[in-house]
Each structure stands twice: as structure tokens, then as C-alpha cells.
Amino acid sequence: MLELQGLTRRFGTVTAVDAVSLAVPDGQMVGIVGRSGAGKSTLLRMVNRLTEPSAGRVLWDGRDITALRGRALRDWRADCAMIFQQFNLVQRLDVLTNVLIGRLNRRRGPLAGLTGLLGLFTAEERARALGLLDRFGLAEAALQRAETLSGGQQQRVAICRALMQEPKVILADEPIASLDPANAEAVMQALRQANREQGLTVLCNLHQIEVARAHCDRILGLRQGRVVFDGPPAALDAEREEAIFGDTAPAAPGPSGPARAPAPPGAALVR
Amino acid sequence: MTAAASAVARGEAAFRAARRRKRSAALLGAAILLGCFLLSAWIAEADPATLRAGLPRIGEYFRRILPTLRWEVLFAGTGTEGSLAFWFYRLDSWALLLWETAQMAALATLTGFAAAALLAFPAARNLAPGPLAYHLARRSLEGLRTVPDLVIALILVWAFGVGPLAGILAIALHSTGALGKLFAEAIENADLGPWEGVRAAGGSWAQACRFAVLPQVLPNLLSYGLLRFEINLRSASVIGFVGAGGIGEELYTAIASNYYEEVSAIVLLIILAVACVDLLSERVRHRVIGAMEGAR
Numbered sequence: 001m002l003e004l005q006g007l008t009r010r011f012g013t014v015t016a017v018d019a020v021s022l023a024v025p026d027g028q029m030v031g032i033v034g035r036s037g038a039g040k041s042t043l044l045r046m047v048n049r050l051t052e053p054s055a056g057r058v059l060w061d062g063r064d065i066t067a068l069r070g071r072a073l074r075d076w077r078a079d080c081a082m083i084f085q086q087f088n089l090v091q092r093l094d095v096l097t098n099v100l101i102g103r104l105n106r107r108r109g110p111l112a113g114l115t116g117l118l119g120l121f122t123a124e125e126r127a128r129a130l131g132l133l134d135r136f137g138l139a140e141a142a143l144q145r146a147e148t149l150s151g152g153q154q155q156r157v158a159i160c161r162a163l164m165q166e167p168k169v170i171l172a173d174e175p176i177a178s179l180d181p182a183n184a185e186a187v188m189q190a191l192r193q194a195n196r197e198q199g200l201t202v203l204c205n206l207h208q209i210e211v212a213r214a215h216c217d218r219i220l221g222l223r224q225g226r227v228v229f230d231g232p233p234a235a236l237d238a239e240r241e242e243a244i245f246g247d248t249a250p251a252a253p254g255p256s257g258p259a260r261a262p263a264p265p266g267a268a269l270v271r
Numbered sequence: 272m273t274a275a276a277s278a279v280a281r282g283e284a285a286f287r288a289a290r291r292r293k294r295s296a297a298l299l300g301a302a303i304l305l306g307c308f309l310l311s312a313w314i315a316e317a318d319p320a321t322l323r324a325g326l327p328r329i330g331e332y333f334r335r336i337l338p339t340l341r342w343e344v345l346f347a348g349t350g351t352e353g354s355l356a357f358w359f360y361r362l363d364s365w366a367l368l369l370w371e372t373a374q375m376a377a378l379a380t381l382t383g384f385a386a387a388a389l390l391a392f393p394a395a396r397n398l399a400p401g402p403l404a405y406h407l408a409r410r411s412l413e414g415l416r417t418v419p420d421l422v423i424a425l426i427l428v429w430a431f432g433v434g435p436l437a438g439i440l441a442i443a444l445h446s447t448g449a450l451g452k453l454f455a456e457a458i459e460n461a462d463l464g465p466w467e468g469v470r471a472a473g474g475s476w477a478q479a480c481r482f483a484v485l486p487q488v489l490p491n492l493l494s495y496g497l498l499r500f501e502i503n504l505r506s507a508s509v510i511g512f513v514g515a516g517g518i519g520e521e522l523y524t525a526i527a528s529n530y531y532e533e534v535s536a537i538v539l540l541i542i543l544a545v546a547c548v549d550l551l552s553e554r555v556r557h558r559v560i561g562a563m564e565g566a567r
Contacts (some may be wrong), residue, residue: 086464090469101468
């Protein structure tokens with residue numbers, strides 16, 4: 001079970017995520033919705049510590065994730081795969097190698113570091129990667145550079161990379177925001193499939209409420225870093241939707257109030 | 272006045288004020304620059320009169336090193352004064368020395384390239400694993416870059432004795448510093464999305480450097496490396512002045528002993544060699560970049 005306890009992140013004087021507490025049972029698909037700058041990305045990035053929390057804890061099966069360092073932290077990151085809005089593939093590398101990057105952390109043994117750096121992957125690893133690519137209809141593109149693929153294809157490669165990690169959790173940060181509707185639907189189906197068939201916990205940031213309704217077991221509404229809704233899609237009526245997205249907010253900052261800008265990419269970059 | 276017209280008037284006034292500010296700032300900057308220029312000229316005793324007096328003497332030196340060639344015997348043997356063969360009477364040993372010089376430059380460039388590639392990652396502000404590693408890498412690159420290779424060579428000749436090894440090491444060390452800074456800057460311009468992708472997949476710092484950043488910057492690094500090879504060939508041609516191998520020693524002897532015709536012959540050979548490498552590496556560079564950019 002994934003637990004967040006009073007998770008908070010401040011950027012200067014702005015509180016991007018404000019004391020979020022949450023318990024997600026294994027195998028649940030949670031859609032996190034809210035306006036731009038509501039703190040969705042920051043919340044997700046604190047789970048795998050691409051962004052460090054200012055306060056609060058993340059627990060996985062009772063283990064304190066926020067205290068992990070070095071090897072243990074990297075192992076945790078491999079356990080909770082992340083999918084990005086901009087895919088974050090290595091454009092100049094071929095699709096197969098991009099998927100195999102999901103395997104880097106799983107290699108063990110005295111020479112693992114060296115062979116990993118040299119890009120020497122085993123035949124089994126390649127077979128796994130090709131199998132995944134085939135599942136998403138991308139086996140033919142395995143030796144093409146990632147940059148030659150369309151956005152929808154790239155996001156599916158990113159999902160293959162994520163599944164290659166054999167994760168327990170998938171963190172999807174606006175996975176469909178850069179895609180056309182058809183590709184968006186395909187990507188959401190793929191996430192739902194991983195969730196149903198492999199029992200993975202999925203946390204998915206979305207700003208289209210309809211998509212969250214259609215695909216998620218549970219919806220979390222964020223506004224100015226605080227949870228303003230938490231429940232099944234059916235419980236999200238028009239009034240509650242207004243509380244998440246509406247212009248008249250409880251304690252909304254005035255025109256001169258601080259803009260709750262999301263962290264610019266790379267601003268709190270992990271070293 | 273309508274609201275739109277007043278908005279236009281206000282915008283125009285703001286624009287004019289901004290332009291005035293920019294212009295006066297530019298004028299002030301130019302005045303300060305001119306002052307600095309005159310001051311440094313005065314301190315460095317860069318006197319126009321000395322310049323006028325010395326200029327003709329440069330031409331005189333060039334007239335002296337010009338060979339006396341005679342049309343009738345231009346293609347005669349080594350023994351005939353006024354022939355090309357007489358001018359280049361030691362072409363065989365010079366060619367050998369030039370070859371050695373090119374080898375020195377190649378080895379030094381390769382070594383410097385490898386060392387710079389290793390140091391550049393911790394020296395890139397966006398990737399440095401911590402302030403200590405960053406400053407260590409940056410400062411050591413600066414140190415290597417600041418000391419001219421001729422000075423490093425002097426020290427190394429003292430340590431390793433006269434010969435090309437000292438020259439190779441000296442140029443390699445200097446190249447490490449020079450290339451490392453360029454590499455670090457190329458890395459700082461890399462897109463960090465893939466970096467986050469690899470880190471989020473549990474990859475280590477070194478793995479993220481290798482898989483997320485290296486593929487992006489490699490064409491740049493190779494291009495800088497080839498450029499450095501040309502520079503190093505020039506360096507290797509003069510590093511022999513301090514006994515560190517290559518054709519420089521021969522050139523130095525010729526200059527010091529006032530063997531004017533030999534000076535022009537050797538300099539001409541070096542210019543030819545550098546031009547060849549220039550042409551060649553330009554082609555290789557475009558090929559390498561083309562191959563990497565291609566396959567789309």
C-alpha cells in the first residue's frame with residue numbers, strides 16, 4: 001500500500017503541495033485532477049523523489065521512502081516507473097535501447113555497472129523488450145531512432161520502458177496532454193491494461209475530468225496544493241467539479257496573489 | 272480620447288522611454304570601453320610610433336627568408352643553387368619530423384579528448400553530482416587550460432627528458448582543459464528530459480550521463496575534438512622549441528642560427544600540413560555529424 005502523510009512542498013514562498021495525506025491500496029488506479037499549477041506534478045514527483053518533499057512522508061508497505069538514499073532510492077525509483085508528458089525518451093537512441101533503459105537498475109553482479117555503461121544487454125533482456133514492444137504494436141520500429149516516431153508511438157515506447165522496470169507502481173504525469181484524442185485513448189487503455197492485468201497501482205495526473213471518469217477507480221481533486229475531492233467517479237457531481245476547477249474558489253488568491261506555477265521542468269532536478 | 276487611443280499613446284511613450292534608456296546605456300558602455308582601451312594601450316606601451324618604425328622590418332625578415340630561386344635550374348638536383356631541391360635539401364628528414372609531429376598531435380588529441388569527456392560531466396552545472404565534484408572538476412579544467420602547453424612542456428622535458436613524450440603529454444594536458452570546458456558547455460545545453468527519464472527508471476548518475484546525455488552531445492564533442500586536432504598540430508609544430516619533439520626543434524635551430532632559407536622551407540611545410548589536416552578534418556567532421564544527424 002502506498003501512503004502519503006502530510007506531504008508538503010514549498011517553492012520559496014509558494015506552497016505547491018500542502019499537507020496531502022492519502023492511502024492507495026494495491027492495484028488501484030487513481031486519477032489526480034486539477035487545474036494547471038494545482039500541484040499535481042509536484043505531488044507525483046515527490047513519490048519517486050524527483051522532487052524532494054519539504055515536509056511529510058511517503059510510505060510503501062510501511063517502509064519510509066522519504067529516508068532512502070543512493071542504491072535504495074534508485075531501487076525504489078525502478079519500483080515505481082514514471083511516465084512523462086514529454087515522454088523523456090532519448091531521441092538519438094533506438095527504440096529498443098530506450099526500452100532497455102528500464103532494465104539498467106535491475107542488473108546485478110560485479111560487472112553490472114560496467115556492462116550497463118557499455119550498453120551490453122543480454123539476449124533475454126532484448127527478448128523481453130521486444131516482447132513488450134510487440135504488445136504495443138511497435139516491434140517493427142525497434143531499431144529506429146526514438147525521434148522518428150510520432151508522439152503517440154513515443155508515449156507507448158515510454159510505457160514499454162516503464163513496464164520493463166517490472167514496477168509495482170506507475171506514476172503517469174499528464175501522459176496524454178501532448179497527444180491527439182485517438183492516441184490519448186490508446187495510452188489510457190495501455191495504462192488501464194497494466195493496472196488490471198498486472199495489478200499495478202497507477203497514479204495518473206490528468207486535466208481532462210472525462211478521461212479520469214472513464215478510466216479511473218478513484219479520483220483525487222487537487223486545488224492549490226490541497227485535496228478538495230477524494231472519491232469514486234460517481235461521487236463527483238457538478239458542484240464538486242466546480243470546487244476543483246471553478247473560478248470561484250475557496251480562499252482563492254486575488255489578482256495580485258502568488259501564481260501557483262508548477263515547477264518548471266528541471267528546476268528541482270534530481271542530482 | 273478613446274481608451275484604445277490612450278493605450279496606444281501610453282505604449283508609445285513607454286517604448287520611447289525604453290529606447291532612450293537603451294541608447295544612453297549603449298553610449299556609456301562605448302565610452303567606458305574606449306577609456307579601457309586607451310588605458311591598456313598606455314600601460315602596455317603600445318605606441319603607434321614604434322609600430323610605424325617596426326613594420327617595415329617585418330617585411331625585411333620575409334625578404335631574407337625568401338629563397339633565391341632561378342628559373343633555369345628550378346627542377347635541378349640538390350647540388351644546384353637556386354633549384355627547389357636545393358631549397359628543400361633536407362626534405363626527407365623534415366617529412367619524417369612532420370610525420371612525427373602529426374602523430375604527437377593525434378595522440379595528444381585522443382588522450383585529451385578522453386580525459387575531457389570524463390571531467391566534463393561533473394563540470395557541467397546541470398549534472399554535477401554535488402558542489403564539491405563540480406568545483407573540483409571546474410577548477411582542474413581551468414588550471415590545465417590556463418597554463419600554456421609550452422610551459423607544461425618545459426616542466427615535462429625536465430622530468431622525462433628531451434623527446435616527443437613530453438610534448439604529447441603537455442599538449443594532451445592543455446587539450447583536456449580546453450576541450451573539457453567546451454564539452455561541459457555542450458552538456459549544459461543538453462535537453463534534460465531524457466535525464467529525468469533515466470533517473471526515474473532507477474538509473475545511476477553515470478548511467479544517466481551515458482544513456483541520456485552522451486547520445487545528445489556526442490556529435491558536438493567529436494566536432495570539437497577534430498577542431499582541437501588542427502590546433503594541436505600547430506601546437507606540436509612549435510613545442511619542439513623547448514625540446515619536446517617534432518619539427519619545432521629543427522625550426523628553432525634554423526631561426527636561431529639564421530638559416531633563412533631553411534626557415535621558409537620548414538614554415539611552408541608546416542602550413543601545407545596544417546592546410547591538409549584542415550581540409551581533411553572538415554570533411555570528416557561533416558561526415559560524422561551527417562551520419563549522426565541522418566538515419567532519420
